[in-house]
Amino acid sequence: MYDLNTLLKLKKEKISINRYIILKIIEDCSLSLFREDYREELVSLKLEGIINSELELTTKGVELLQSIEGKKTKLIDYDKLHLTLQNKLLSLKGKKQIEGFGGVYFIPNKTELKEFLTRFWNKYPKYKDLDKISKILQKHIETCSKKNSFAPAIKYYIYKQGVGSQLASAIENYEEQELETKQTFDGVNI
DSSP, X not given: OOOHHHHHXXXXXXXXXXXXXXXXXXXXXXXXXXXXXXXXXXXXXXXXXXXXXXXXXXXXXXXXXXXXXXXOOOOOOHHHHHHHHHHHHHHHHSSSOOXXXXXXXXXXXXXXXXXXXXXXXXXXXXXXXXXXXXHHHHHHHHHHHHHTOOOSOHHHXXXXXXXXXXXXXXXXXXXHHHHHHHHTOOSOOO
């Protein structure tokens, strides 16, 4: 199915359908599946400043998608999320990092955080709510801090090859709890 308005906006912005598809794939964090097929197009998008060297949408790329689709697209601020996680640990334990089992750091570096979230979104594309993910990861830090056992490390909590994702389970539980809270409300709405 296609949307005539989107096609008309593509024509107005002078963007081919192929390029639009690539931008949507990048937006959905599933480019790794298609990287080799679109190598030339990706180089061109990089040269035009629409994507960066990490194959993420730049501000220019986000604005282009917004102008085509007429909606707001959120950039993922990995640095902010990383800092939020560090600050949570700092407030609970007085340090921004803890070395866990086997020399694995509890909070991944920014590159690992991005890598593991990308893997997570490739496997669980419906869980895109970064605010919810941030809250759940902070809750994991609190739980580990109370137990004084920092396992699993955040990156393995997000996604571990062959095991799956405790983050995905936590999001499902979080959504079920939100639904139960809404259904059990016995007060009066004003």
